[in-house]
Amino acid sequence: MVDTGFIACRWRHLDAMADIRTETQRMHEKMQPEHFPSFGEHTAGEHTATRNRMSLEIGPYLLRLPLLPRSRIAFGIESGGALKAYALCRIGAMAVRPGMPRLRQCALDDIAVHPDHRRRGYGLRLLRAVREEMARRGIIRLTAEVWGWNEASAALFTRAGFLPQCTSYALDDAAETPPARVSA
Secondary structure, eight states, X not given: OOOOEEEEOXXXXXXXXXXXXXXXXXXXXXXXXXXXXXXXXXXXXXXXXXXXXXXXXXXXXXXXOTTSOOOEEEEEEEEXXXXXXXEEEEEEEEEXXXXXXXXXXXXXXXXXXXGGGTTSSHHXXXXXXXXXXXXXXXXXXEEEOOOTTOHHHHHHHHHTTXXXXXXXXXXXXXXXXXXXXXXX
16 A cells, blocks of 8 residues: 545645646657647747646636635645645536436546556545545546546546446547648
């Protein structure tokens, strides 16, 4: 068992979360360059721009406004004073299928374990802790989407008790390579 602590992430965790997300993005770029066109070595400026974008995407999950219900929450696993993994959760009411009653559920918008700390149980511990926290809040349904090529994430969710519900398909005509020009 790894020495971990389940926490609600705060603003002080933003830099660590952005670092984890940036490193995960770079790893995904190397694994699947066709899905992530920015594959390649990043200049310092590009790395900073990516990290800033990640911070802007994570920020809404850290907001705490009085008198407003929180629909976005960030949780993490901290060990040795450092953030090892985080999950971005979005709480809302949705029908599982059209015509069915709406249920309060939690969508895991993002879960990431720092690449240096993978395969050590942090992801599974985080998913189990999020599940317990959501049950404590009266939310019994958790959902997540995983890229079809991301077998490691699919295996993690399966180990945590998630069951596949549907397959999503996308067509991105803009990603196709334009025909080569022929010069006369």
